[in-house]
Amino acid sequence: MSQDKENVRCRDCRHYYVTHQVNFRYGCRALDFKSRREPATEVREASGQSCQYFHRKATQFA
Template identity: 60%
Template sequence: MTSPRCRDCRHYYITFVPNMPYGCRELGFQSAQEPARVVFNSSGQHCLYFSPLKKSGKQQSSD
């Protein structure tokens, strides 16, 4: 299994803290590294809270 990309997760956000620019709303922390990397380095498991971003509701019509 490949590690989930935080950028593709709905819990991921960018903070305004210069030395801790990445955050995870679900796990409730900010870090200097992407949260999924911190989780893997801490536990040895890939993030279990990964939730893919919802796709935009816009669809192309096939006229």
Template identity: 55%
Template sequence: MVNDSNHLDTKLCSRCAHYFITYKPNFPYGCRALNFQSRRMPCSEVFEASGTNCLMFMKKPVP
């Protein structure tokens, strides 16, 4: 069974200008705005730590 909240977090992070892939096996995802890398998507980490959605989200510019 797929958890919809995780799916939503993935979409939010992948559309954010601050999101990046580190290519480190232990910490594959990162956020430049909050300056951290994690095993899970940054939006999930932020929500777990603060109880709110990420306030640093900035939509990627469209070319």
């Protein structure tokens, strides 16, 4: 497994978003769920694998 997939950080993924719900602050559009913790943490705990939907955000420099 590549180093990039092992160290998945949701804030670097284009599917990640922050919700306005106090109890479920973090969301993943690819997996269509909200969580109290980062979605990648939930995925890793449930499946034992890093998130397979991770796509790094494109960086834009102005």
